[in-house]
Structure formats: structure tokens, C-alpha cells
Amino acid sequence: EVQLVESGGGLVQPGGSLRLSCAASGFTVSRNYMNWVRQAPGKGLEWVSVIYSGGSTYYADSVKGRFTISRDNSKNTLYLQMNSLRGEDTAVYYCARGYSNNFDYWGQGTLVTVSS
Amino acid sequence: QSALTQPRSVSGSPGQSVTISCTGTSSDVGGYNYVSWYQQHPGKAPKLMIYDVSKRPSGVPDRFSGSKSGNTASLTISGLQAEDESDYYCCSYAGNYSYVFGTGTKVTVL
Numbered sequence: 104e105v106q107l108v109e110s111g112g113g114l115v116q117p118g119g120s121l122r123l124s125c126a127a128s129g130f131t132v133s134r135n136y137m138n139w140v141r142q143a144p145g146k147g148l149e150w151v152s153v154i155y156s157g158g159s160t161y162y163a164d165s166v167k168g169r170f171t172i173s174r175d176n177s178k179n180t181l182y183l184q185m186n187s188l189r190g191e192d193t194a195v196y197y198c199a200r201g202y203s204n205n206f207d208y209w210g211q212g213t214l215v216t217v218s219s
Numbered sequence: 220q221s222a223l224t225q226p227r228s229v230s231g232s233p234g235q236s237v238t239i240s241c242t243g244t245s246s247d248v249g250g251y252n253y254v255s256w257y258q259q260h261p262g263k264a265p266k267l268m269i270y271d272v273s274k275r276p277s278g279v280p281d282r283f284s285g286s287k288s289g290n291t292a293s294l295t296i297s298g299l300q301a302e303d304e305s306d307y308y309c310c311s312y313a314g315n316y317s318y319v320f321g322t323g324t325k326v327t328v329l
Binding site for chain 1: 318
């Protein structure tokens, strides 16, 4: 059974950093492409970043240069390093497995709150 | 990249059909057959309901169907049921290894 479990969210001050984790089971992260998608409180979904099986990474313009997606193959875990955080980064962050340019499995999400 | 445009809300009685539109541009919806639809209940993670415009994942009822014409994709729910009341989001591949979601539609079962 495919499972994705996010962790690492919390309260951080503007300008601060946070690293999110997404532990996967039931499939191999390195053989799939993995994404982060976020949802601000009461708002819609926003794609954030993707890492392909070959290791290539891409980002939404809103986070480019501040966020870094990565994975640890030995731990079968996806990460999102978030630096220079802003209030507009406040959201629930979901990891999602990519399938044919769609997202077929999602984690339960982890809340990031950027506030002083 | 601007969000795809969806109606804020649609409603229907049990057993009726409702259709949600998702309008983009030739750079996203109109340019690729990679439109997907997600159902999201309050406080829950999104669930894939339709992928590649009109394909249904295993386990999704066949009352959910998808289509596309030009720059507009559509999700139709036939035989509306109480458990279909939820938020629905479309998503499209937008080229250059990026994706764009729709603004979201709340479906209400009257």
C-alpha cells in the first residue's frame, strides 16, 4: 500500500528556515517523480516543486531560489528545504507522487506558519 | 503562471448531473492532454478523480467523467450523491516542467 507521511511543519519567523520531510512506503521514491504542493488557509492548491527520477529539479516562480527539493534514497524520503520564509508561504504542504503528469497519491499534509 | 479558472460553486439535487469547467490557455489546458481533477473534503488531502483528461483511476465511480475542448476542460458528475459534496480542483501540465491548478469549485448537493 502506498503511503506518504509528511512532517517538519511548525511556526517560524519571517526570514527563517524549515525543512519538511515526506516518508514514503509501498513504492520507491527514486524511481518516481515526486512533488510538493501547498494550500494556504482557505485557498486553493499551488504546485511548488518537482524532483524527477533522474534527479532534475524544478520550482514554481514563487519559491525559486528560496526552496530546495531533494531526496534520500536510503531512507526513501523526500525533503523540502525552505529558506527566507515569508508570510505568504504559510500553508499546508503536501507531498504527492507524480504519475503521467498527474498526482496519484498524496500525504496528509503538514502546516507551516510564518509569523512573528 | 495564472491559476486556471473554475466556477466558485455549482449545485445539484441527488441524482442530477453537474459539470465543472476549467478554463486555461493554449500554454496549459489547450496544449497538453494532461488535465487532472482532484476531490478534496474539508481538512483532508486531495484525491485523484480523473487524469489525462478523461481517465479514471481504479476505485473512482464511473459517474465521474472528464473531457476537454480547446482551452477548457470539464468534469461531469452524473447521478449526484451526497458524498460527492466537496471541493474540486483541476490541474494541468503547463510546460517547462511546471503545473498549474484551478481556483477550485465547491459542489453542493441540495
